[in-house]
Amino acid sequence: MAKHVVVIGAGPAGLETSAKLSKMGLRVTLVEKEETSGGHLKNWHTLFPGNMPGLKALESIKEGLDENVKIQTNTQVTALEAVNDYFTVSGHNGWQEKADAVVLATGFKLFDARRKEEYGYGIYENVITSSDLETLLAKGNLFSNHKNPARIGFVHCVGSRDEKVNNLHCSKLCCITAVKQAVEVKQLFPETEVFCFYMDLRMFGRHYEELYKEAQEKYNIQFIRGRLSESTEDKEGNIIVKVEDTLLGKPLRIKTDFLVLMTGMEPAAGTKSLTAMLGLKDVSDKFIRPLDEVLQPNFTDMPGVFVAGTCSGPKSVSETLADARSAALAVEAFLKE
Amino acid sequence: MTFDLFVIPFFGGLLFMIIVLFLKYSRWIAMMDASDRVKAGMAFFSASLPVTIREIFWESLLHRRMFKKNPLLGFMHMSFALGWLLLILMGNLESRIYSGGHINPPYYPIFLKFFIHDKRVLPFEIFTLPGFFRFTMDLLLLFVLSGLGLALFKRARSKWFGLKRTTRHNSFDKWAIISLWLIFPLRLLAESFTAGIYQGGGFLTNSLGHIFAAFLPLKYLVYPSWWAYSSMLGIFFITLPWSRFMHIPTEIVLIFLRNAGIEQGKYPGSFSQIELRACPRCGVCIDVCQMNEAGLTGSSAVYLIRSLREKQAGVFLHSNCMMCGRCLEACPVGIDTLGLRVGARGVDNRQIEADFTYLAKQPVPATKADVVYFAGCMGHLTPGVKNAMIKIFERAGIDFNFLDEDGSICCGRPLKLAGMQTAASKLITENTKAILGTKAKILVTSCPICYKIFNTDYNLNGMQVMHHSVYIDTLVKEGKIVLEPAAFRAVYHDPCELGRGSGIYEQPRNVLKQIAEVADVAQDRENSLCCGGSIGDLAMSAVQRNIIRDGALSILCESNPDMLVTACPLCKKTLDTGNGLIVKDIAEIVADRMTVSIKQTVSRSLAGQMSV
Structure with missing residues (x-):
């Protein structure tokens, strides 16, 4: 009988790993705490580069699943124990499976922007997050009660590279997402002035720099280097932003209709609890530390337990999928031994 | 013989x-200043002498x-x-x-x-x-x-x-x-x-x-x-x-001078010199210092005092302190450890010549109201607190001016704590003008840091300064707001500047008890722990701050409360780690649990008819 792998988390990483493991002839159980699979991707309007809708990308990934993959939703993993040469994985609802290998694909959670209370998320109606913006774009009702917003601001690094919220790491995708979203907004509202408030712009990926250039030259998006100090709401519900333009060395006060906070990535609750449960190593950012970040990014200190996707650090969807395939290969190699 | x-x-x-x-x-x-010398001379013949003798007997002996x-x-x-x-x-x-x-x-x-x-x-x-x-x-x-x-x-x-x-x-x-x-x-x-x-x-x-x-x-x-x-x-x-035994004669001198009404003053002087020698190095201040938890064992008050006495350079030692006042509270000799540190920082930090021209542009509210509200920088960084206060003022029917609605200049306390007395004085002068310009009777602030310096360094011609927790307590007692109890258990965290710094312990608790069950905390009131977010420290890393915060949180949460309530925007921000524990300011709890009293409903509907 084919060996059995339990994959925890049915986001892009878990789905892709399962699909590839199944192709390799292994039996897979994919456990998901939520009602449906897809993770954050199912709520994401479009991906960059290529502007593929998140749902469409998700469908393509799911096409790889076959009858060898059993999906167990609404199940929160509460215990994972190594017994002799196999693992027992148990869920909160009594679900239990034996596995020859386990893949952690528990992913990330978005930083809770309410923790940066000075930006007013959850207090001022017109302060939203990048994730909210994707949802609004997907629904097609972005700023529906504001026909022509005069100004919109994007705030980079909310919950990333910020000692005050104990997140030193860069979430790396928020920069390109802000540029992508700024362009999308500008396409919808050409008359609107769009500002991006950034510390550094980290345009590391292919086509990223090009889009950034286009955003400035074609779409006239204003990039202001400076970290927001605070925002307040005036009586009309506009958001007044206080920021220092550190290139000009001048403090600015800008009245915006909407403020979009580019929330960073933190390890998901499930990532944290499994790390603690298994006694896996993490670093100060609390993402799981693989056995070797360069050579063995999918192995952990615990033989038979693997990582895939953003539970081992922020990744784009394309990077996540590549990591998932790499994890599948690692599992196969391990089970063959 | x-x-x-x-x-x-x-x-x-x-x-x-x-x-x-x-x-x-x-x-x-x-x-000494001539005026202090006169005070000291007079003390031999005044009513303070028996007090001094009594204190020497009780404390020195x-x-x-x-x-x-x-x-x-x-x-x-x-x-x-x-x-x-x-x-x-x-x-x-x-x-x-x-x-x-x-x-x-x-x-x-x-x-x-x-x-x-x-x-x-x-x-x-x-x-x-x-x-x-x-x-x-x-x-x-x-x-x-x-x-x-x-x-x-x-x-x-x-x-x-x-x-x-x-x-x-x-x-x-x-x-x-x-x-x-x-x-x-x-x-x-x-x-x-x-x-x-x-x-x-x-x-x-x-x-x-x-x-x-x-x-x-x-x-x-x-x-x-x-x-x-x-x-x-x-x-x-x-x-x-x-040696440390210089404290034997000097403590007697210190008690005498203190009872004569002589104070440390803004800059280190002979009173400070006497305080330095009155320290017996008993070490009581070492254990109470939370800096130990973060591995910073060398900057406790006793070592500060010794290094100052021995004229050792110690910028790092002077800077590394949250100024929470736990050592001050513990000191058996009553040495003003915080004042000594501020004095030392003043010597370290050259008086920065900043551009203060922007100060002249402070707006003064046009309308007159009896109450003026000052949210403070920290109040603005926690809009939840500021909004809660506005809601409370409105519900209580209080006519008020929001002095720093469009932002403001700093109260000066952070500069003062950094030893930058000259710069702080400039802000204090401008703020005083703006505050007095409102012609209000009561100044309400949300920030204990501002509250502390309004009381100690501002001359507001008799205007009453109230921290919002005290003001809310008054509103509740006067029946201007009515609170509805809810079924949850809270603990209250005493902010350093409000508790030890200003002696306000009971009013916020009085208010909170009207709403929730208030559980005890092992170290509260005078012994309350610093949240770790203090603006008083000039050198600590975020990691060290987090260690101190987590230590304080573990004591605060021993009883596993549903909510952690405090009365300082900075404490609130620091203690809220996003790990599921609800952390709120007392004003936010009150704003959530206000009901309209019958009296208010009547007066409001009457007002409505009249305007129609």
Whole structure:
């Protein structure tokens, strides 16, 4: 009988790993705490580069699943124990499976922007997050009660590279997402002035720099280097932003209709609890530390337990999928031994 | 016989110490402001003198605050201070009787047993007990020796004395402490040896003398033992002005000056110099310092004071302190540890010449209202708090001006804590103008940091300054807002600047108790822990702050509360780690739980009809 792998988390990483493991002839159980699979991707309007809708990308990934993959939703993993040469994985609802290998694909959670209370998320109606913006774009009702917003601001690094919220790491995708979203907004509202408030712009990926250039030259998006100090709401519900333009060395006060906070990535609750449960190593950012970040990014200190996707650090969807395939290969190699 | 060569080390040491102390104190008195000198002079004739004497008796002799900290520690300090003083007084009395009332040289009572070997019952003693003095003097010596025993025991088991960590000593302290410790055993030996030969001692020295006589050649030992005793006294007196034992005379001076109404002042002066020397380095401040948790053990108040006294450079030491005031609260001598640190920072941080031209543009509200609200920088960084206060004002029907609605200049307290007094004064002047310009009667602020400096450094012509927790308490008591209880259990965190800094402990709790069940916290009120977010520290890393915060959180959450409530925007921000625990400001809880009282409903509907 084919060996059995339990994959925890049915986001892009878990789905892709399962699909590839199944192709390799292994039996897979994919456990998901939520009602449906897809993770954050199912709520994401479009991906960059290529502007593929998140749902469409998700469908393509799911096409790889076959009858060898059993999906167990609404199940929160509460215990994972190594017994002799196999693992027992148990869920909160009594679900239990034996596995020859386990893949952690528990992913990330978005930083809770309410923790940066000075930006007013959850207090001022017109302060939203990048994730909210994707949802609004997907629904097609972005700023529906504001026909022509005069100004919109994007705030980079909310919950990333910020000692005050104990997140030193860069979430790396928020920069390109802000540029992508700024362009999308500008396409919808050409008359609107769009500002991006950034510390550094980290345009590391292919086509990223090009889009950034286009955003400035074609779409006239204003990039202001400076970290927001605070925002307040005036009586009309506009958001007044206080920021220092550190290139000009001048403090600015800008009245915006909407403020979009580019929330960073933190390890998901499930990532944290499994790390603690298994006694896996993490670093100060609390993402799981693989056995070797360069050579063995999918192995952990615990033989038979693997990582895939953003539970081992922020990744784009394309990077996540590549990591998932790499994890599948690692599992196969391990089970063959 | 009233003189012998061996008294010279003692007598010389004593004279040396007296001259040094005289010179030192004269210099500090000369450095004082003229007004302070007048105050000090007047204090000899004012009602503060009995208070001073009482305090000296309770604190310098009996060590009452030490007893409160730990009975063993208190007894140890008391036995040295009180025991030694009584030995001196009794010895003097005894020597007077022997000399028929004449004034004797200072060494005479100290070494009386060397000079007089009299076993007669003195005339005075006929009326009391035979051998009264011999008995009492031995008892007092035993009392001091018991303190010495405790001091030695403390080296091994400091925890019994309520101290986890004790002060690390420098070489001067070591010389002084060794001589101090040897003084009394040597006195015991000298007197016992003498009693062994002449039988002129009390219950202790006579019995010991008897034993020693059995196996020691006392005839040869007795004279060297008096030399040794006198020499130890000499060493102690010579080292005293530069050792921790300078606190013995200086604490008395400090108590006197403090009761005379003399304060530290904005810049380090002679009062600070006296405070530095009044520190006994008892180490009580070390354990209460939360910096230890973050591995920062070298900047506790005792080390700050020592480094200042020894004029060591210590920018890092001066900077590394949250200014939470726990050491101030714990200090048995009542030294203003925070003031000393601010003074030191003032010397470190050159007075920055910043551009203050923007200050002239502070807007003043056009309309007049009795209440003016100042959210403060931290209030603006926590819009939830600011909005809650606006909601509360509106619900209570209070006519108010929001002074810093469009942002404002800083209250000046962060600059003051950094020792930048000049810059702080500029902000204070401008803010004062803006505040007084509102012609309000009450200034309400959401930030305990602002609240503290409004009270200490602003002259607001009698305008009442209220922290919002106190103001809300008043509104509730006046029935202007009515609170609806909810079924949850909360703990209250005392912010440093509001609690220890300003003495406000009960009002926020009163308000909170109207809404929720308030659970106890092991370390609260005066003993409350700093949240770790303090603006007072100029050097700590975020990681170190987090360690301190987590330590405070673990104490606060021991009872597993549903909510953590505080009254400081900075504490709220710091303690909210996003790990599921709800952290709120008292104003936010109140804003959520206000109901409309019947009176308000009526008056509002009437107002509505009138406007129609």
